[in-house]
Amino acid sequence: MKNYIIRNMTYAEVKDIAVQWAADEGWNPGLNDAQVFYNTDTIGFFVGLLDNIPVACISAVSYESIFGFIGFYIVKKEFRGKGYGIKIWNKALEYLDSLNIGLDGVVAQQDNYVKSGFRLAYRNIRYEGIAADGFDNTTSVIPYSKHYFEKLVKYDSKLFPASRKRFLESWVELNDAQTFVSLENDALNGYATIRKCKVGYKIGPLFADDNDIANSLFISANKFAGEGSIIFLDTPEINVNAVNLAANYGMKKVFETARMYSKEEPNINIDNIYGVTTFELG
Ligand SMILES: CC(C)(COP(=O)(O)OP(=O)(O)OC[C@H]1O[C@@H](n2cnc3c(N)ncnc32)[C@H](O)[C@@H]1OP(=O)(O)O)[C@@H](O)C(=O)NCCC(=O)NCCS
Numbered sequence: 001m002k003n004y005i006i007r008n009m010t011y012a013e014v015k016d017i018a019v020q021w022a023a024d025e026g027w028n029p030g031l032n033d034a035q036v037f038y039n040t041d042t043i044g045f046f047v048g049l050l051d052n053i054p055v056a057c058i059s060a061v062s063y064e065s066i067f068g069f070i071g072f073y074i075v076k077k078e079f080r081g082k083g084y085g086i087k088i089w090n091k092a093l094e095y096l097d098s099l100n101i102g103l104d105g106v107v108a109q110q111d112n113y114v115k116s117g118f119r120l121a122y123r124n125i126r127y128e129g130i131a132a133d134g135f136d137n138t139t140s141v142i143p144y145s146k147h148y149f150e151k152l153v154k155y156d157s158k159l160f161p162a163s164r165k166r167f168l169e170s171w172v173e174l175n176d177a178q179t180f181v182s183l184e185n186d187a188l189n190g191y192a193t194i195r196k197c198k199v200g201y202k203i204g205p206l207f208a209d210d211n212d213i214a215n216s217l218f219i220s221a222n223k224f225a226g227e228g229s230i231i232f233l234d235t236p237e238i239n240v241n242a243v244n245l246a247a248n249y250g251m252k253k254v255f256e257t258a259r260m261y262s263k264e265e266p267n268i269n270i271d272n273i274y275g276v277t278t279f280e281l282g
Pocket residue numbers: 025073074075076079080081082083084085086087089104105106108109112113115116
């Protein structure tokens with residue numbers, strides 16, 4: 001009888017197992033995601049070991065014990081269908097306890113998540129395109145600097161179900177990445193981060209008060225990637241303006257997820273979400 005145990009991951013395991021397996025699944029993680037993700041909740045990453053060999057992983061990140069997000073739900077191919085997945089899934093649920101939990105589920109798993117009590121909120125669409133050096137008619141977008149951190153955290157908290165200061169502290173300082181802020185009279189009305197991934201660059205989040213601001217932030221992010229680079233933007237399908245932005249730049253749909261919640265859908269203005277931060281941590 002084989003011995004299956006589930007325990008917390010170390011940082012090295014988050015990098016070498018969770019992020020690497022996500023890359024193997026074709027989810028194209030960011031080059032430096034592991035450190036930020038792990039720092040956000042150091043006891044929210046689990047690995048399943050079969051006779052000491054890693055066969056399963058999952059993340060269950062708790063944001064200030066107010067909101068949870070599940071990602072990296074993966075069992076190594078040759079070990080699937082043997083009950084290792086559901087055990088680590090249950091561990092994730094147990095850790096997040098009674099929190100409202102979000103996830104971005106792949107199409108093949110949506111029915112399972114419904115069985116586990118999750119409900120569909122909307123679809124997120126991954127768009128892929130080529131960075132353009134577009135004309136930007138505003139000067140309100142500037143590269144992020146520490147001076148704007150508190151404003152950014154406050155702005156972000158209106159567009160995420162919980163304050164995620166801990167996550168953002170590292171996210172805005174990522175290597176091979178750049179955050180841009182949009183300002184009007186020193187008030188922050190949008191921000192975006194672009195980061196280098198296994199393939200090309202992902203823009204996430206792209207949060208903005210209106211289309212013009214979103215467009216300016218998008219162009220600044222494109223410029224950072226460099227004309228001709230491959231870029232990705234994950235958008236809530238129900239935000240028509242976000243979908244139009246992707247379409248305007250010739251981006252094509254390459255992947256989709258179902259954004260689901262275990263309890264009520266958080267009361268957030270999706271119209272201001274042009275790009276989801278990540279599919280792994282929300
Ligand atoms: C999804 C995945 C992790 C499931 O792992 P697994 O080890 O193959 O699943 P198990 O053998 O533990 O499943 C046992 C049973 O629980 C069900 N189950 C698995 N996960 C479940 C969940 N989250 N909720 C409810 N039921 C679930 C299975 O459908 C199966 O049901 P059955 O016995 O009626 O057929 C695995 O298929 C995988 O790695 N897929 C590729 C990566 C991926 O797409 N992950 C999901 C991202 S959103």
